[in-house]
Amino acid sequence: MYEQTAHQKASSLYFSSDDDKFSLHKGDCREVMAALPEESVDLIFADPPYFLSNGGITCQSGKMVAVHKGKWDVSQGPEENHAFNQSWLSACKRVLKPNGTIFVSGTRHVIFSVGYAMQQLGYKMLNDIAWYKVTPPPNLSCRYFTHSTETILWSARDARSKHFFAYPEMKAENGGKQMQSLWSLRPPLKAEKRYGKHPTQKPLALLDRIVRAASAEDAVVLDPFSGSGTTGIAAARLGRRYIGVDQEEEYLELAMRRFEDLEGEVAQKPVRKRARRGPAKAALGS
Secondary structure (H helix, E strand, O other), X not given: OOOOOHHHHHHHEEEEOOOOOEEEEEOOHHHHHHOOOOOOEEEEEEOOXXXXXXXXXXXXXXXXXXXXXXHHHOOOOHHHHHHHHHHHHHHXXXXXXXXXXXXXXXXXXXXXXXXXXXXXXXXXXXXXXXXXXXXXXXXXXXXXXXXXXXXXXXXXXXXOOOOOOOHHHHHHHOOOOOOOOEEEOOOOOHHHHOOOOOOOOOOHHHHHHHHHHHOOOOOEEEEOOOOXXXXXXXXXXXXXXXXXXXXXXXXXXXXXXXXXXXXXXXXXXXXXXOOOOOOOOOOOOO
């Protein structure tokens, strides 16, 4: 079970549900994870910085816009980017239980570094999943194929891990046939952004499938780059415990509002329990 000392809570806790099953922490994910007990997490989903905010352009709502997600998404060069991936993945491995697993989402800008870092750290690769976005934005330059997928790497903590996999449920969901590693899921629905937007928000359907496939009820789920809190919403809906970490107060507030909205659907609003607000060290991700 996930537990923290009072000092650890005070140092990073931003929000906790009344039953302590949903918590958000502000700060560098590596520092927050260093304060968590070793081998205390069943499942991790991570959506680290893609390092795309370097003066490029993209298509948003049919218009050409600059790619600027935030300082946390600016590339520091391939060596430093890879060193960052090694450091947070190492922190993740320390907190994973022996049979725990991790999913990491990314595009070509970051996913190869993540995969190599996983090999360096001794993770056991289970699957590389291709998420087909179904309705991707067009390629404005008309000089490349339209970017319509993201890769999701699924790995166990090490070669000895006996990972959890809800095979019967995934097979039933796929019409009685084995579910393949190509997932056709639309980007986040409009309703999922009614409290605000995050530049790399993932659809609830994606996280719902991941949490159901790779964890049992009451499992501890961690997201070191929690953003809008989609992983936490999926975990809460499915009866899991959740730990989310982000450096940006704007996104922590967004995740908190989404959680309270979820609670309002099934019960009275939970009492907010906030840690002392103060300056937090900047993280390299979101």
